[in-house]
Amino acid sequence: MLKFIAKRLWHTVFVLIGVTMLTFLLLKLTSGSPARLLLSDTATEAQVYAKEVEMGLHDPLYVQYFHYIRDVLRGDLGTSYFFKVPNSRLISQSLPATGYLTMVAMGIALIVSIPLGIIAGMKRGSVTDLVAMFFAMLGQSISSVVLGLLFMLIFAVNLKWLPSMGYGGLAFVIMPATSLAMQMAALITRMLRSGMVDVLQEDYIAATYAKGISRREIVTKYALRNAILPVITIIGLQVGTFLGGAIVTEQIFAWPGIGSLTVQAIGNRDFSLVQSILLIISALFVGINLLVDIIYTLVDPRMSFN
Amino acid sequence: MKRILTCLLAAVLLLSSLGALAAEERVFVFAAPFKVTQWDPQNENKTMMYALSKLTYNTLAYLTPENKIVPELATEWSTSEDGLVWTFKLREGVKFHNGEDFNADSVVATFSRMINKPELVQAAFWKTLKAAEKVSDYEVSLVLSEPWGAIMTQLCDTPILPAKALAEMGDAFFVVDGGHVPAGTGPWKVDKWLATSGDAEFVRFDDFWGWGDQKTNIDRIVYRAVIEDTSRVNGLQAGDLQMIDAVPVEEAEKLKTEPGLMVQDILGTSIIHLGFRTKPLTDEYRVFEDINARLAVHHAIDRTGIVEFIAGGGKPAAWPCPDTVLGYDAEKAAVPEWTEDYAMAKEYLGKTNYSGQTIRFIVPTGVFARSKEVAQVIEDNLTQAGFKVSMEIMENATFQSERASGNYDLYLQRYPFPGGDPDSVVTQRWLNDAHKSAYVNEELNAKILEAKRESDPVKREQLLKEMFAIAWAVQAPHMAVYQQVTTVAYRSDVKGLRMRADNVFDYSHVYFEE
Numbered sequence: 001m002l003k004f005i006a007k008r009l010w011h012t013v014f015v016l017i018g019v020t021m022l023t024f025l026l027l028k029l030t031s032g033s034p035a036r037l038l039l040s041d042t043a044t045e046a047q048v049y050a051k052e053v054e055m056g057l058h059d060p061l062y063v064q065y066f067h068y069i070r071d072v073l074r075g076d077l078g079t080s081y082f083f084k085v086p087n088s089r090l091i092s093q094s095l096p097a098t099g100y101l102t103m104v105a106m107g108i109a110l111i112v113s114i115p116l117g118i119i120a121g122m123k124r125g126s127v128t129d130l131v132a133m134f135f136a137m138l139g140q141s142i143s144s145v146v147l148g149l150l151f152m153l154i155f156a157v158n159l160k161w162l163p164s165m166g167y168g169g170l171a172f173v174i175m176p177a178t179s180l181a182m183q184m185a186a187l188i189t190r191m192l193r194s195g196m197v198d199v200l201q202e203d204y205i206a207a208t209y210a211k212g213i214s215r216r217e218i219v220t221k222y223a224l225r226n227a228i229l230p231v232i233t234i235i236g237l238q239v240g241t242f243l244g245g246a247i248v249t250e251q252i253f254a255w256p257g258i259g260s261l262t263v264q265a266i267g268n269r270d271f272s273l274v275q276s277i278l279l280i281i282s283a284l285f286v287g288i289n290l291l292v293d294i295i296y297t298l299v300d301p302r303m304s305f306n
Numbered sequence: 307m308k309r310i311l312t313c314l315l316a317a318v319l320l321l322s323s324l325g326a327l328a329a330e331e332r333v334f335v336f337a338a339p340f341k342v343t344q345w346d347p348q349n350e351n352k353t354m355m356y357a358l359s360k361l362t363y364n365t366l367a368y369l370t371p372e373n374k375i376v377p378e379l380a381t382e383w384s385t386s387e388d389g390l391v392w393t394f395k396l397r398e399g400v401k402f403h404n405g406e407d408f409n410a411d412s413v414v415a416t417f418s419r420m421i422n423k424p425e426l427v428q429a430a431f432w433k434t435l436k437a438a439e440k441v442s443d444y445e446v447s448l449v450l451s452e453p454w455g456a457i458m459t460q461l462c463d464t465p466i467l468p469a470k471a472l473a474e475m476g477d478a479f480f481v482v483d484g485g486h487v488p489a490g491t492g493p494w495k496v497d498k499w500l501a502t503s504g505d506a507e508f509v510r511f512d513d514f515w516g517w518g519d520q521k522t523n524i525d526r527i528v529y530r531a532v533i534e535d536t537s538r539v540n541g542l543q544a545g546d547l548q549m550i551d552a553v554p555v556e557e558a559e560k561l562k563t564e565p566g567l568m569v570q571d572i573l574g575t576s577i578i579h580l581g582f583r584t585k586p587l588t589d590e591y592r593v594f595e596d597i598n599a600r601l602a603v604h605h606a607i608d609r610t611g612i613v614e615f616i617a618g619g620g621k622p623a624a625w626p627c628p629d630t631v632l633g634y635d636a637e638k639a640a641v642p643e644w645t646e647d648y649a650m651a652k653e654y655l656g657k658t659n660y661s662g663q664t665i666r667f668i669v670p671t672g673v674f675a676r677s678k679e680v681a682q683v684i685e686d687n688l689t690q691a692g693f694k695v696s697m698e699i700m701e702n703a704t705f706q707s708e709r710a711s712g713n714y715d716l717y718l719q720r721y722p723f724p725g726g727d728p729d730s731v732v733t734q735r736w737l738n739d740a741h742k743s744a745y746v747n748e749e750l751n752a753k754i755l756e757a758k759r760e761s762d763p764v765k766r767e768q769l770l771k772e773m774f775a776i777a778w779a780v781q782a783p784h785m786a787v788y789q790q791v792t793t794v795a796y797r798s799d800v801k802g803l804r805m806r807a808d809n810v811f812d813y814s815h816v817y818f819e820e
Contacts, residue, residue: 032703036710039427044738045710047425082343083501084481094502149536156544164544165537166530167503254337254532256503264341264504267672269703 001297005290012286019282020072020275024065027271033057034081034269055081068275077279078272080265087276090261095243095280097167098250098257102242104170104177105184106235112181113188120189121196121227122219132189139186148179148252165254176253180246184238188231195227202226229300236292240285332523334800334816337530337538338551341504345488345496346480347465348420348428353722354551356463356810358529361508362403363465363490364516366394366413367458371806373630373726375458378516379408379466379491389453389761396444400515402468403489410440415469417448431460431730453759455766456729463725463810465490493517493814494527504531522802522817542567542795549796549803551811555618555675558793569795571619575630575723575808576790578617578674580607580684582782583715585744591663593693594715598657600781603716606651606691607684613788616679623786626777627731630807631723633757633770638778651691660693665715667697670705674720674790681718684787712742720790722808728770733758736783743783750776 035051036043043051052058056067071078077087120132155175156164162171199205200223208218247259258277265273340354347359366380380394400408417438420429437449450457468489472479480488487496493516494508508527530547532538535554539561541547553561553569562569580603582594593599609622621628625639665688669681678699685697695716700708709717723731737754739745753776757769777784792809799819804812 030704032701032707034703036706037703039425043430048710051425084344084477085483085501090501093500097502149540152537152540152544156546157540160544164541164546165532166546252534252537254503254505254530254534254537256500256505260533261502264343267701267703268343 001294005294008290008293012283012290015286016279016282020069020279021065023275023278024061024068027269027274028061030269032269034271037268038081068272072279077276080273081270082265082268083270083273087273090273091258091277091280094256094258094261097255098243098246098259101173101177101180101246101250101255101257102239104173105180105242105246106239108177108181109184109188110235113185114192116185117189117192117231118196118219118224120193121200124193124197129193132193136186136189136193139182140190142182144179144183144246145248145252147182148176148249151175151179152252165252167254167256172253176246176249176255180242180249187234187238191231191234192227195230196223199223199226225299229296232292232296232299236288240288243281243284243288331525332818333526333528334524334549334813334818335528335530335547336549336551336796336813337532337541337547339531339533339535339538341531341533342499342506342529343501343504344480345482345499346426346477348416348423348426348467349480351427353809356724357813358506359463359465359490360492360810360812361494361527361814362488362492362496363467364400364492365464365466366396366461369459369462369725369806371804373807375462379413383458385761389759390450392448392450392457393441394446394448396446397515398444400491401513402471402491403487403495403511404468404471406468406470406489408466408468408491409443410446411469412466413446414438414440415472416464416467419467419472428464430734432464453761454729455758455760455763456725456727459725459727459729491515493522497526505529520802520815522815523820524817527813527816539795542797548800549794551792551794552675553793553795555793558618558795561795566798567795568798568800569793570805572792572794572805572807572809573621573628573630574790574792575628575726576674576720576792577623577626577628577723578620578680578718578720578787578790579623579784580787581709581714581717581719581784582743582745583712584782591659592715593658593660593663593665594782596658596660597780597782598654599660600785602651602654602658602691602693603688604651604781604785605647605654606687606693607785607787608646608687609788610646612680612683616683617676617788617790619791619793621789621791623788626774626784626786627723627728628789628807631726631728632767633728633774635771635774638771638775648690655692662694665693665695666713667695667716667718668705668708668714669697669699669718670702671699673702677718677720680787684718710742712744718787724808724810726807728774729758732773736777739783745783747776747780747782750780 033048033052035048035055035057039047039051056064079086080090083090116132116135120129123129152164152175155162162175166172205218205223208222246257247263249255250257250259258281262274262277265277338354340352342358347355347363364379366378367375368378369375379397379400381397383392383394385392396410396413402408417435420426420432421435423429434450434452434454435448436451439447439449441447471489482496482499493511493514495511496506497509498507506529510522510525532541538547538550539553539557542550543564558569561567582600583592584595585592613620613622625634627634629636667685669677671677681697681699685695688695708714721731732754737751750773753769753773757766757773760766760769800816801819802815802817804815
């Protein structure tokens with residue numbers, strides 16, 4: 001297993017180098033100068049040029065990239081042009097907020113979807129199944145934006161049970177997390193249901209019934225372990241996506257996460273901040289996928305680290 | 307045992323009473339679609355930062371909502387006969403939040419920084435300032451290279467900084483970090499800043515020199531950066547926010563019917579305008595070099611329709627500046643020499659050499675409300691008048707670069723006239739051709755400079771009217787489309803707001819009505 005992890009980490013290095021190169025080149029291709037945005041819009045061309053030189057934007061591309069990589073290797077993610085504080089500080093402020101939102105959203109999605117998916121799969125064609133599928137269709141059809149605003153209107157404006165926006169404890173996270181979780185829950189419910197339906201028709205399940213094993217044990221021990229495999233992959237991918245920023249949800253609930261920071265940094269052409277965010281997010285994404293692979297192997301003994 | 311229980315009970319009571327006291331902290335929360343990204347007031351030209359600066363800092367003079375300039379940190383001022391030296395007597399007994407005394411050194415340090423660092427955004431306004439000289443501990447002189455009629459208006463938005471702290475820390479003075487906050491002499495101290503959300507918190511500075519008998523009953527002001535329009539409205543209705551700026555058009559009417567809320571439309575000093583590229587970059591033909599082409603646009607645009615049906619309010623422009631700006635000629639603007647008439651627009655276009663070349667019309671996103679929709683109407687108006695238009699809506703960063711490179715025929719943009727004085731707009735945008743319009747009009751230039759150098763307010767106003775009359779006749783380099791309206795909404799028990807027409811609101815004396 002350690003060899004497997006080491007090998008994956010070695011691959012990760014190349015992934016991250018690729019990410020830094022791609023991000024760097026894409027940002028350089030984007031029109032718009034950060035110097036022009038930093039200065040007044042009445043600044044002269046000479047002032048803009050001087051600022052760009054000061055920011056190192058007129059160095060050859062490979063020099064700029066080399067400086068960036070050298071600083072990253074030294075553990076220095078640079079300083080934001082606009083905030084004038086270290087990028088690492090901005091990321092370490094916003095990442096926990098996004099992580100918190102992601103974890104709660106994922107928790108809600110799993111609590112709702114796993115029992116619903118199992119029951120729907122077991123009772124295919126029943127009223128419970130229809131209700132679960134209706135819920136899944138609804139969850140996948142309604143965008144998290146609409147849902148978020150709807151929640152806000154009901155629970156904050158009308159009932160005044162929850163704060164309408166901001167970052168804080170459970171009362172603050174419940175609405176953004178639920179609106180974010182709904183599509184995820186719907187997706188998992190559908191996948192798990194279809195997985196359960198397929199697995200329950202397998203011969204080995206019939207054999208377990210024949211052996212007189214209890215229905216509960218069949219479902220949890222034999223059927224679910226197979227049906228849940230694709231769900232684990234989806235969860236891993238989705239957590240990575242959420243960590244990359246639930247941009248719209250963060251914007252609606254004024255949640256100070258990494259998504260809104262990224263949007264702002266791109267708008268400001270704050271190149272070093274965008275690069276740093278993407279580097280960290282990519283590393284996290286790769287890390288989560290590695291974790292998913294490990295979990296996958298633990299759940300399914302047929303999978304091997306080799 | 308009994309003693310321990312008594313002590314425990316006392317501790318519980320004490321803690322609960324402390325909790326109750328803490329809970330009683332009165333907090334004013336307001337929100338706008340703007341994130342606070344940095345704290346250097348000399349390196350900022352965003353309206354909301356001007357407003358937040360008024361919480362923490364004071365200026366030598368203060369511009370009231372009625373456009374009157376009254377003393378603040380300067381108690382009186384005078385100017386030399388040639389208008390080159392302005393002398394200010396300073397208020398004594400004023401302290402910065404960090405305990406430093408306010409005196410002539412503070413004023414000298416503030417203005418010297420802008421002279422020594424011309425790259426600062428605010429330094430662009432102070433190009434005529436040659437030196438800031440200490441006369442005595444409480445008297446200071448500003449020496450100009452040429453007379454400047456708008457100096458007092460500009461002073462009203464130039465926060466005074468503490469000399470010692472600035473000398474010791476340099477630019478680090480403006481960084482909110484590890485317990486350090488930038489200190490001013492204003493009524494509110496910066497308390498917290500969350501860079502990633504753009505939110506900021508301020509606590510009342512009880513030793514503020516200017517409270518008098520008007521000390522607010524609010525302990526803390528919280529500024530929330532809420533970008534999403536609907537979220538701001540919901541936040542106000544839910545009671546989480548007490549005031550919101552930039553109320554979206556579609557929500558304003560709904561909020562007006564809500565009990566306990568005040569909704570106010572402010573016809574401000576901002577003009578939405580079209581900018582023309584009047585000279586070819588190369589040998590390529592540029593239609594707007596011809597005044598007839600500009601007049602064709604002038605007659606084609608449905609200003610009234612835009613204001614009534616698209617922009618959600620405002621006033622169709624009948625003069626290059628809004629009615630809240632010095633130099634507005636009410637008489638001439640009352641009888642606009644134009645009509646919205648496609649036939650007339652076509653007639654003017656017929657007088658040009660235009661033969662169907664594509665007009666590149668660039669529009670930035672997120673600069674003002676409904677910019678895309680307004681641009682679409684203008685595109686349609688121009689097409690009806692016979693122009694072939696290619697409209698490109700782009701991110702502001704891209705827009706700025708395109709405009710600066712002169713790669714456009716027409717653009718749509720907004721600018722405010724800060725402090726209700728046109729000086730900064732006309733000297734930085736028209737005179738110096740900062741927007742690469744390539745438009746040169748010596749008569750207009752001469753009038754701009756004449757007005758700039760005139761210190762007598764009455765004579766200056768007349769000169770500004772004449773200057774605007776020239777610009778209106780030639781419709782260049784910019785063509786005013788409409789005066790923008792800003793809508794704010796707040797709880798009806800919120801009092802003490804000082805709302806300037808240029809949208810620089812002063813929240814420093816806000817209080818809750820008992």
